[in-house]
Amino acid sequence: MRSDLRIVFVEDSPWDAELEERELRKGGLQFDSMRVWTREDCVRALKEFKPDLIISDYSLPQMDGLAVLKMAGEICPNVPFIFVSGTIGEERALESLKRGATNYVAKDQLKGLTTKVRRALKEAEEREEKRCLEEQLREAQKMESIGKLAGGIAHEFNNLLTPIIGYSELVLNEIRNDDPLRQHIEEIKKAGERAASLTRxxxxxxxxxxxxxxxxxxNAVIAELDKMLRRLIGADIELVTRLAPELGRVKIDPSQIGQIVINLAVNSRDAMPQGGxxxxxxxxxxxxxxxxxxxVAVTPGQYVLLSVSDTGCGMDAQTQSRVFEPFFTTKEIGKGTGLELSMVYGIVKQSGGDIWVYSEIGRGTVFKIYLPRAEGVLSR
Ligand SMILES: Nc1ncnc2c1ncn2[C@@H]1O[C@H](COP(=O)(O)OP(=O)(O)OP(=O)(O)O)[C@@H](O)[C@H]1O
Ligand SMILES: [Mg+2]
Incomplete structure (x- = not known):
């Protein structure tokens, strides 16, 4: 169980709160607590103290327990709520459960409090885990369907680009060097090649x-890229590499792992215009x-972790949740394709790995890539 547990006691009697706290500590729980009994303090505690559990009296001088329950349901709906009261009675207890309380304990039976608290916390943790998994699953399905759509279009589109580039080349071979049409056709061919690189x-x-x-x-791949990376990021950005000795091997397309490192480094450079x-x-x-x-996407086992972190501008939660989508970019129109990270995502997934981003506005960003450890002889 978490050790940084926070509990709000909504209780006007300091002695009752003290007894409840003592009971919980006796039962082995460690926690920080806060006691409130007025409406304003209660709202503030729920919003700012951010409890993991609320223990509330049923009858308070300013409001009744059901009002507290309602308030908690609005401010922090997933936090378990337990009534401890001398006055609750069977009927009101049932009513409070119906309205969303997690459990109740009579004041003269405090012995049962720890067990009920532990159960409530465990159930809340399981609910949170489930919610998190469901969200990941939805995310994975979204990426899968965007992938199908993007892949389908790219494939058809590539078929069209082959004749565009091919016929341009044929004409260029036929016409004279000083032909006024030559430049136009070269532009057609260039545009075709750019489009082909996007579809790739x-x-x-x-x-x-x-x-x-x-x-x-x-490690060898990264060492080889070192010079190029330094040139790419410029003198204002310091490059630090920490390569673990005895690093496990991975099985991946060599040009693609290079591409991943470069794409991430370029994004980091873009996020650090003042250096970093x-x-x-x-x-x-x-x-x-x-x-x-x-x-959801991970099978347990041995992995090699590649992490690329910067001290750049960072991104908010909404941006983070979309970075791997194709065409998602926060750059001005015409400046970024929004394809680099989706490409990184695709390569990592295709290699049986997982990618993960953590970022804080103004502090920086970390991309972590887990690639399954491979057995076998080095083939380079
Ligand atoms: N290291 C980073 N720090 C902050 N934001 C980042 C970082 N890496 C990616 N992002 C965000 O993710 C978005 C998508 O990145 P992606 O590399 O896919 O496209 P892009 O960089 O916008 O365009 P392009 O790569 O074609 O220049 C970026 O526009 C940016 O908002
Ligand atoms: Mg980019």
């Missing part, structure tokens, strides 16, 4: 491209059952 990114996202995975040492620090780290990681249970 889309195909990467939708996992429709053919990969050539090989067993690799990620870009850190690339590798380490072995074991994802256990508990982790896998909380993350």
């Amino acid at each position: 990114q889309l195909l990467a996202y939708s996992r429709k491209q053919v990969l050539q995975p090989r067993v690799l040492d990620l 620090k870009l850190t690339i780290e590798t380490t072995n990681a074991q994802l256990d059952e508990a982790y896998a249970r909380k993350n």
Whole structure:
């Protein structure tokens, strides 16, 4: 059970609150608590103290217990709520359960409080876990269907680009160098090639491209990219690499893992226009059952973790939830494609891995990529 547990006691009698606290501590619970009894203080406590549990008297001088329950339902609907009261009686107790209270305890039977609190906390934790999994599942389904759509279009589109580029080349071979039409046709060919590179990114996202995975040492890949990365990010950004010794191997297409590192580094550079620090780290990681249970996309096992973090502008929760969608960009129109991260996502998923972003506005961003550890001989 969490040790940073916070409990709000809505109780006008300091002695009663004290007794309840003592009972819970005796039962082995550690927590911070706050006691309130007026309406204003109660609202503030629920909003600012952010309790994990509310224990409330049923009859209070300013309001009745059901009013507290209603308030809690509006401010923090998922926080368990237990009535402790001498006056509640069977009928009102049932009524309070119907209105959303988690449980109730009579004041002369405080012995049962710890058990009920533990159960309430455990159930709340399980509900939260379930909600989190459902959200991930919805997210995964969304990415899957956008992937199908994007992949389908990209495929058809690519078929159209082949004759556009091909015929442009044929004409360019036929006409004279000083032909006034030459420049126009070169523009057509250039536009076709640019479009082809966009569709390649889309195909990467939708996992429709053919990969050539090989067993690799990620540290070697990163070391090789070092010079290029430094040039890419410029002198104002410090590059720090921390590569774990005895790093496990991974099986992935070598050009694609390079692409991933470069895409993430370029995004970090864009997020640090005034300079900052870009850190690339590798380490072995074991994802256990508990982790896998909380993350639908992960199978437990041995992984290699590649993390790329920056001290840039960071992003809010809404942006974070959309970064891997194709065409999602916060850049001005015409500036960004919004395809780089969706491509990274596609490659990681196709390689049996998982990607994960954590960011705080004004502080920076971390991308963590877990790739399954591979056995086998290095093929580079
Ligand atoms: N390291 C980062 N820090 C802050 N925001 C980021 C970071 N990486 C990505 N983002 C956000 O995710 C969005 C999508 O990134 P993505 O690389 O897919 O496209 P883009 O960078 O906008 O365009 P392009 O890559 O084509 O230049 C960005 O517009 C930005 O809002
Ligand atoms: Mg980008």
